[in-house]
Amino acid sequence: MQVHLDRVRCQGHGRCYVLAPAVFESDDDGYGIVVSTLAVNSEILPDLHDAARKGAANCPEDAITLTEG
Numbered sequence: 875m876q877v878h879l880d881r882v883r884c885q886g887h888g889r890c891y892v893l894a895p896a897v898f899e900s901d902d903d904g905y906g907i908v909v910s911t912l913a914v915n916s917e918i919l920p921d922l923h924d925a926a927r928k929g930a931a932n933c934p935e936d937a938i939t940l941t942e943g
């Protein structure tokens with residue numbers, strides 16, 4: 875699974891990094907980013923798939939896209 879966070883859509887509500895801190899974190903301005911250790915190729919380990927889905931499902935801006943496969 876790959877995770878992409880659209881920085882244009884993100885409004886900094888913070889729900890992703892509150893609900894799924896293993897996958898998402900806050901930048902210095904409170905906007906969501908993918909955890910830096912995952913950011914090289916955005917590939918999420920299987921153990922984190924549920925957390926990634928939880929963050930994506932709770933983003934009110936639909937800023938998080940998951941690509942299964």
Ligand code: SF4
Nearest residue numbers: 884887888890906933
């Ligand atoms: S929940 Fe969505 S809008 Fe809020 S910080 Fe995360 S990506 Fe941005």
